[in-house]
Amino acid sequence: MNPQVESAAPAPVPASVSGSAPEVSPQQAGPEASAPRSPLLSVRDLGISYGASKRNPKLVVEGVTFDIFPGETLGLVGESGSGKSTTGRAVLRLLDVAAGSIAFDGVDITSFGRSTPLSYRRDVQAVFQDPSMSLNPRQPVHMALTAALKRHGIGDAASRRAKVHEAFDLVGLQAAHLNRYPAELSGGQQQRVAIARALVLDPKLVICDEAVSALDLSTQSQIINLLSDLQEELGMSYLFIAHDLGIVRHISDRIAVMRTGRLVELATAHDLFEHPQHAYTRRLLGASPAEHPEGRVERRAQRTAYAKLHAEGLIEP
Amino acid sequence: MNKPTPPKTEAFRALAPPKERSEASRVVRRITRQPFAIIAFAWLAVIVLWAVFADVLAPYDPLQNNFTPDEVLQGPSAEHWLGTDENGRDVLSRIIFGARVALAVGFGSVLVAMLIGVPIGLLLGFRGGWSDRIGTRFVDIFDALPGMLVAFAVIAILGRGLPSLMLAIGLIFCMNFARMSRAITLSERSKLYIDAARVSGIRESAILFRQILPNLAGPLVIQAAILTGSAIIIESALSFLGIGLESAVPSWGGLLGVAAAKQAIQPFLAFPPGLVIIFTVLAFNMVGDAVNDALAGDQHKRIKPVRRSRRAGAAVASVVPATDPSPDAVVNPLPIWPEPVTDRDVEGEPDADRREPVRALPPLGVAPDRSSGDILEVRGLDVELRPASGPHVPLVRDVNLTIGRGEIVGLLGESGSGKSMLARSILGLLPPGIGVASGRILLNGEDIAGRGEKDLRAIRGTEIAAVFQDPMAALSPVHTVGKQLMEPLRVHLGLSKKQARVRAAELLDRVGVRDAANRLNDYPFQFSGGMAQRVAIAIALAAGPKLVIADEATSALDVTTQAQVLDLLLDLRDEFGMAILLITHDLGVVAEACDRVAVMYAGEIVEVAEVDRMFDGPRHPYTAALLAANPTTEAQVDRLPTIPGRVPLAGSWPTGCHFAGRCAFATDACSEGSVAFVDDVRCVRADELSKELVVR
Structure with missing residues (x-):
């Protein structure tokens, strides 16, 4: 499916995980036996509840288990309300986890408590659906990148500026775009800024939550190509969340299908399309x-x- | 390949203001364009000058008493321009020095109110949850206390004097600021860019002050300006009542108090302080309004209605009304239009016949010989934006499109292609300042372009109906779906309430809403997105329209729901035989549902084709590029083919072919002049390219 990635990170796709059963058990999804490398992100029996009291939790996500390996792209597909974005937000620590664990690089991030270590905020980044909403309308677009670099104590003012330039260059934007306001850019350019913001911190995992759904057809392809190119160059992993199977097919090594808060199938992109179980x-x-x-x-x-x-x-x- | 198109047109210059001009300077410019705002600012400048240079400007010492009888309570004279008060002090001097008190109290109390209120509001809005719920109740309780009472209490405790006066008035206003900042913070907090900042690791305090606070700046300035005026009134009222400042301190309210006491002896005494208070408060209010308008942008400008060009209008006049549906009715009005340009007059130039003639009148593509079967016929339609100043901007150009009865025609285009403008012009729902500049929209053979609201109301619902992208925005949140569904039935079909209810339940059942009779009593928010769209479809179909315009009606739904709603539209078409104009940017929707497709690019229709033919053999390079760039195609390739560049904005369309700048097949000839829409395609090289444009 994605040969560049495979060459960059040897054998990231465990062949044994083409979950044939409707419910994917940790054993089936866990590739420890077959894959030589340990997973970057390891989600086990994830449960997330909304609003309800602690004694009577109403789970919107239940028993979700999957792994993402270094350099791999996992597609996460489902209808609205299936819990796919909720799962992504839990990994981003924008939501509290009710049950199960999320391990990143071997560390359980659900044990962090209220605060999130800065290193995690650096390693895990996000690109959201609506690029016009994910940028502050009252700030020139470069501010989002500069502020992030400053927060993480990277470089001095001059080298930060250079890094922002570099990130803009990487996503195909020009220096002239740096001082524009989001409203002055097209949807595709806004999404490129959002990708630049995610990349400037040199992350290991990027959560792409419906990252191309709001874009025009021809722009969608441009952004998907850009994301694949960047992965090839920088070697990070993606969790690519979308409601349309067709869109994730191109970019995903494996695809997980969610329905009403549960994972119903997890397989390689090829198997899922050719032999859906x-x-x-x-x-x-x-x-x-x-x-x-x-x-x-x-x-x-x-x-x-x-x-x-x-x-x-x-x-x- | 991606050659930049030089900004040739006037419109381009109008739409692209110099970039270096910042938002702030734009706001200032908009303020200075309002004459009343300038007067208000001038008055406030005078007051500020008084306050700052009172020692120089005032002719007398404001505290100098003079109790000689002919110096007390005098009217205007050469020595005392505004007369004297009960202690023989010069009124003009006291007014000038009074500006100091007024401004100090005005600005000081608003500053106190902001310092107390804004942090409370920011904190409540940002924390949310329990602390917000409890805190907001306290804010409500505090806000419910009568302001004057609060002021009395504060002054009673702290005693008279400038600081306690500022604090008293500040406390009256602070909850005002708290509520406003809470509301704005609450709405900003849930926005995606705040999540994005969190993911970047930005501290909560930095998010609060660097990301959210700037959103407050505009509303705060407006509120502060208006409340400064109010503070001056309250100060005057308190001083008038004798509990403001010491009576010796020159203040406008104090002067007014004296004037009220001595009204019988010197009635003139009330005028100077009264007028100064009125003008100053008014000026602050006007400044607030002016800033408000300036921040809102140019939306309030007067916009001229768009009229069709006179010659096209003449063509309209000769249209036979639709009461006669014979084929002649449609063919009749056409003779005054030029014949379609088919004669190949320029030998040796293969593309000559694809060049557009000088468009004095919209040209005809193919003679409408099957027009008797067409429910909608759009001919040479131009839609323009006509701003209050500056040149007209074309948004839709030379559109020719027919829709047969019961036919589903897809209108495919990316954002910026003008497809929604075309839909809105057919529905007569163009925003102010945008209108049909020329061309005709024949519904049942009757020209409806540029008709008034009253005429259109008669055909909306019964002849033509619409379903939009967001059903929640299209449905009224305050009425039950039953009421909204029954209204067209009662208005258009004249059914009784009882009949309408029965029919509404049938309709709702027909569009796939279960337990329809009971769900009539539900409100739109009680339906999911897909179900709400079904309700919107039921409302559109209520009065049996012949044409339904579905503007991105399935775009906001996820794939399974989208398939269900598309299937519903197909079923309904099979059952009721209405035609559908399906506007979409999704090739899959076109593939699943459409009989024919019109592809739109940068305001022009570039190709019209039967759906199979478009997918198998696109004739316009843009259509071919779109098909190739579809990320959902099964082709196993490393990289998705893309179209370089982006859709040019209205106003910066290039001369000649609009797509030429991004087209892999473009030659110099493509940019030479307007390209005509011939044989359902708008490309000068269409004939030569027929073999090259192969998908996959």
Whole structure:
């Protein structure tokens, strides 16, 4: 799928994890046996609850288990409300974890308590969905990068400026863009700034939460290419969250499918598309808009038949 | 390849102001354009001058008593321009020195209020949760106390004097600032850029003061200006009541108090302090308003309505009303338009016939021989933005499009292609300042371009309806979906309340909402995104429209829901036979649902084709590039093909082909002149390229 990555990081894709069972157990997802390298991020039995009291937790994410290896891209796919973004936010420590553990580089980050170590804030970065919202509208765009570098005590003023320049250059922006306000940039350029902000700290893991969903078709491809190029060059891992299977296919080594807070399938990108195991994955594949009108009558009939079965209660909701 | 297009047009210059001008200087410029604001600022400048140079400006010592009878309570005279008070002191001097007290109290108390209120608001808004809930109650309770009572209490405890006066008035205002800062902080806190700052490791305090506080600056300035005026009034009121400052200290309110006591003897005494107070308070309010307007931008400007060009208007006049649906009705108005340019008059130049003639009138593409079957026919449509100053900016150019009855036509384009503007011009929902400059929109053969609201109301719902991207924004949050669904049924179909309710339940059931009869009583927020879009579709279909315009109606939904809503639209089309204009940026949506596709780029339709033909053999390079750049295609490649560059903005469209700057097949000929839309494609090289444009 992504040959550049494999050459950069030998054998990051464990072959044994093509989870055939609907529920993925830690053993199946855990590649310790087959992979020589230890995972960068290791999520075990993750549970996240919203709002409800501690005695009666209402879990929106339950029993989620997966690993991300150095230099690997894991796609995380599901409908809205499936808990995929919630999982990403938990890894970013923007949410509290109710159960399970998240280990980064062997350290359980759920044990940090309220404060987050600065080193974690440096190693794990994010690119969010809506680039116009993820940049402060009242600051020139370079400020987001400069402030981050300053916070992490990297370099003096001059070398920080040089680093920001370098990051802008890396994502295909020019020096002229540095002092622009977000509103003066196009959606694609804004997303490039957001990527530059993530990269300037030299992270090991970048959470891309629907990073291309808000962009135009031709811009989507540009950003996906950029992310792959950067991975090849810098060797970081991605957790690539999206609702559209088609989009994650290109960039992911493995893909995890989530539904109503649970992981239903985890497989290599190739296996997931060619031999989907779980009924829900197949349905998701069927719903993903096709790239050609050919066979659309049959697809529609299939969906209608499924909806009918669903309405009659013959399929579990 | 990616050659920059020189900014040739006037419009480009108008849209691209010099970049070095900062936001602040833009705001200042907008303030100085308001005449009342200038007067207000001038008055305040005078007051400030009085306060600063009172010792020089005042003709007398304001504290110098003179109890000789003919010096007490005098009217205006050559020695005392504004007369004297009960102690024989010069009123003009006291007014001038009074400016010091007024400004000190005004600015001082607002500063006190901000210093107390803003941190409270920031903290409550940022912490959220329990501390916010409890804190906000306290703020509410404190705010509910009558202001004057608070002031009395503070002065009673601390005694009279400038500091206690500032504190008293500051306490009255502080909760005002607290509430405002809390509200803004609360809304900013949940924004993505705050999350992004957290992920970068930025400290909470830095987020609060560097990221959120700047958002407060504008509203704070406005509020502070207005409250400074109010503070001066309260100071005057307290001094008038005799509990402000010592009576010897020259203050406007104190003067007014004396004037009230001595009204019978010297009525003139009330005018100088009264007028100064009125003007000053008014000036502060105006400054607040001016800053507010300036921060809001140029939106308030008067905008001229856009009229169609006269010759196109003449064509409109000859349109036969739609009451006669015979084919002639549509063909009749056309003779005054030029014949389609098909004669190849320039030998040796293969692309000559694809050059656009000088467009005195919108050209006709193909003669509309099947127009009798068309529900919608758009001919030579130009939509323009006409700003209050500066040149007109074309947003949609020379659009020709037909939609047959029961046909689903996709309008495919990226953002900035003008597809939504085209949809809005068909619906008659163009924003102010934007309008149809020329061309015609024939609905059932009747020209509806530029019609008034009243005429359009008659056809909206029954002839033409719309479904938009965000159902939650399209549905009213304060009415039940039943009420919103019954309204078109009652207005357009004249059903009774009972009949409408039955029909509404049927419709809701038909669009796939379970337990429809009961869910009529629910409000939109009780529906999920997909279900709310189904409700919006039911409302659109209520009065049986012949054409539904779905503007990115499935774009905000995730893939499974999107497929369901698309299937619903297809089912409904099969059942009711309405035509659908499906506006989308998603090739998958086009592939799944459309019969025909119109591809739009930078304001122009570049290609129209049957859906299979477009996917198999695109004729315009842009269509081919879009198909190749689709990231969801199955092709196993390392890198996705992309289109270099970006869509040019309206106002900076290049001469000739709009796509030429990004096109892999562009030659110099492409930029020479406008390209005509011939044989459903707008490309001078369309004929030569037919073999080269292969997808995959």
